[in-house]
Amino acid sequence: MDEMLCVKDLEVSYGAIHAIKGISFSVNQGEIVTLIGANGAGKTTTLHAISKLLKPSAGEITFCGNPISNMEPHQIIKLGLTQVPEGRRVFANLTVQQNLELGAFTRTDGADAIAADYEMVFERLPRLKERRRQLAGTLSGGEQQMLAIGRALMCSPKMLLLDEPSMGLSPLLVQEIFKIIHDVNQSGVTILLVEQNAKMALEIANRAYVLETGVIAMSGNASELAKDPKVKAAYLGGI
Numbered sequence: 708m709d710e711m712l713c714v715k716d717l718e719v720s721y722g723a724i725h726a727i728k729g730i731s732f733s734v735n736q737g738e739i740v741t742l743i744g745a746n747g748a749g750k751t752t753t754l755h756a757i758s759k760l761l762k763p764s765a766g767e768i769t770f771c772g773n774p775i776s777n778m779e780p781h782q783i784i785k786l787g788l789t790q791v792p793e794g795r796r797v798f799a800n801l802t803v804q805q806n807l808e809l810g811a812f813t814r815t816d817g818a819d820a821i822a823a824d825y826e827m828v829f830e831r832l833p834r835l836k837e838r839r840r841q842l843a844g845t846l847s848g849g850e851q852q853m854l855a856i857g858r859a860l861m862c863s864p865k866m867l868l869l870d871e872p873s874m875g876l877s878p879l880l881v882q883e884i885f886k887i888i889h890d891v892n893q894s895g896v897t898i899l900l901v902e903q904n905a906k907m908a909l910e911i912a913n914r915a916y917v918l919e920t921g922v923i924a925m926s927g928n929a930s931e932l933a934k935d936p937k938v939k940a941a942y943l944g945g946i
């Protein structure tokens with residue numbers, strides 16, 4: 708299988724706090740890989756180090772064979788790697804349509820390709836189509852999460868980095884968002900998913916890494932990890 712993202716010996720510190728202590732992992736083309744872990748384990752920090760919102764103190768990151776450790780965030784988006792931020796950071800005072808337009812901002816592949824992607828996003832996320840003239844700040848939490856995913860899809864990504872897409876959503880909406888993530892993956896987009904909802908994440912993912920206070924404690928096939936007694940006790944409520 709082709710390795711798409713490779714993270715090697717990554718370290719990140721916030722001043723004296725050594726948040727990520729030398730982790731290595733990879734994501735192959737076509738996979739959904741999840742990074743699970745408790746509050747403060749370092750999941751978001753890891754994603755920010757990949758998308759270059761944070762500068763790692765050590766380690767190497769390659770995407771599709773390109774070393775990206777020294778690139779700027781917009782250069783990484785151009786290569787096809789896009790982060791969907793935690794907390795649905797959509798532009799509240801812009802409409803749904805304007806938020807999606809911003810997603811396509813860095814593209815240079817022409818108006819026709821961008822127009823086709825609008826249609827694809829509206830087809831996949833019909834609620835956004837109905838609400839395309841509505842201000843993003845007036846959308847429900849679930850709809851804002853859909854918009855954040857839609858905006859990322861407008862970058863024409865090869866791979867999405869998803870940060871806690873289930874956060875703050877009702878169980879029914881979590882199901883809906885995970886179905887969307889599954890469909891996006893089926894359409895050919897590789898996914899790295901950071902989640903506290905380990906149950907859902909392990910159900911949808913091919914492989915998983917368990918992060919504990921800045922180190923990878925376990926890794927493997929997602930369905931096998933879901934059966935592991937230690938994972939069950941620590942992350943699946945003992946069920």
Ligand code: ATP
Pocket residue numbers: 721724726744745746747748749750751752753903
């Ligand atoms: P959560 O699910 O709660 O968001 P997480 O696994 O994503 O947790 P991170 O947010 O990556 O964890 O945090 C990892 C560690 O780094 C924590 O100990 C946290 O307190 C610390 N940390 C995160 N951001 C900062 C910051 N801006 N300044 C100082 N320490 C930080």
